[in-house]
Amino acid sequence: MELPPIIPPSAPSQPELARRNAALRDKAEEFEAVFLGLMLQQAGLGDARETFGGGAGEAAYSTMLAEQQARAMVASGGLGLAEPIYQAMLRAEGRDD
DSSP: HHHHHOOOOOOOOOOHHHHHHHHHHHHHHEEEEEEEEHHHHHTTTTOOOOSSHHHHHHHHHHHHHHHHHHHHHHHTTTTHHHHHHHHHHHHHHHOOO
8 A cells, every 4th residue: 555645735825924924913013002001001091180080981981092092102113012022923933034
């Protein structure tokens, strides 16, 4: 009985690799945005003011304000955490693109 030849797995195509890299970079930036959002909340961004505050509505939307501020910060460079996180994800996949 003869076994069929072993065919090594093919390398991903360039468009597929580009899509994968873009997805990893998006996740790294999302992680940095979540981190920054939590730090902004802890710093008191969006806390209700004592006088003429927005009441319950202001408190309800303060989390969203911190998240959007964090996303804007990451879009303009952020703290620089996204790149090392992205590189770590590539290494975890066994790649050094």
